[in-house]
Amino acid sequence: MSPNEISLARYRRRAAGYDASAEFTMPLRLRTIALLALAPGDVVIDVGAGTGLSFAPLLAAVGERGRVLAFEHSPEMFEQATERIARAGWGERVHLQRARAEEVVLPQPADAVLFNYVHDISRIPAAVDNVMRQVKPGGRVAMAGMKFFPWWTGPLNLLAWAKNRPYNALAADLWRPWDHVQPWCEGFERRSTQFGMGYIAHGRRRR
Numbered sequence: 001m002s003p004n005e006i007s008l009a010r011y012r013r014r015a016a017g018y019d020a021s022a023e024f025t026m027p028l029r030l031r032t033i034a035l036l037a038l039a040p041g042d043v044v045i046d047v048g049a050g051t052g053l054s055f056a057p058l059l060a061a062v063g064e065r066g067r068v069l070a071f072e073h074s075p076e077m078f079e080q081a082t083e084r085i086a087r088a089g090w091g092e093r094v095h096l097q098r099a100r101a102e103e104v105v106l107p108q109p110a111d112a113v114l115f116n117y118v119h120d121i122s123r124i125p126a127a128v129d130n131v132m133r134q135v136k137p138g139g140r141v142a143m144a145g146m147k148f149f150p151w152w153t154g155p156l157n158l159l160a161w162a163k164n165r166p167y168n169a170l171a172a173d174l175w176r177p178w179d180h181v182q183p184w185c186e187g188f189e190r191r192s193t194q195f196g197m198g199y200i201a202h203g204r205r206r207r
């Protein structure tokens, strides 16, 4: 099976319980979104938006004139995101597409882009390239996700792998999960989170 097929199968099983399992990541999600320094009127891409847990904080930051451009490949996650938009009455303020990161074509260039826990996307160069081409030069980039502990911690990385595996097809590729996004950026800064098992990073798309 390809990484995409594995990912689709994983989220077919996980979609129903996803929001409950992601509850504890909300503070980190808000921290990552804050790094985008969004302003009223901005257009922001939510990469692999899942069930749409980032929509409310992104919309709060971009205001009534701003817009969230979101895409997601799993039908089950997409359906939940669609329901979230309808329940909240966000209408056109959130543009949601069911599409793969490798092929998605968004309706307008963006001022900022969020990669929140989308390891299977950020590890595919063609997917990263396609998304980053749709961000304006100078646009803000923020990402967060899991990574391995330093190599000398040895077996501890079994824990990182085991925690990542239920969600990601490319779960063993956790040494430098940001390194396809970083070359697109200037001023890229990164720090560890979760005692070394996570990272948060930000920069600006190169001009």
Ligand SMILES: C[S@@+](CC[C@H](N)C(=O)[O-])C[C@H]1O[C@@H](n2cnc3c(N)ncnc32)[C@H](O)[C@@H]1O
Pocket (backbone or CB within 6 Å): 004, 007, 008, 011, 022, 047, 048, 049, 050, 051, 052, 053, 054, 071, 072, 073, 074, 077, 099, 100, 101, 102, 115, 116, 117, 118, 119, 120, 121, 127, 167
């Ligand atoms: C861990 S979830 C994160 C969802 C959301 N970003 C969040 O912060 O809650 C990863 C999401 O990426 C989606 N995904 C994985 N590979 C993808 C691809 N190639 N194109 C689009 N979506 C993808 C999965 O279906 C899943 O919904």
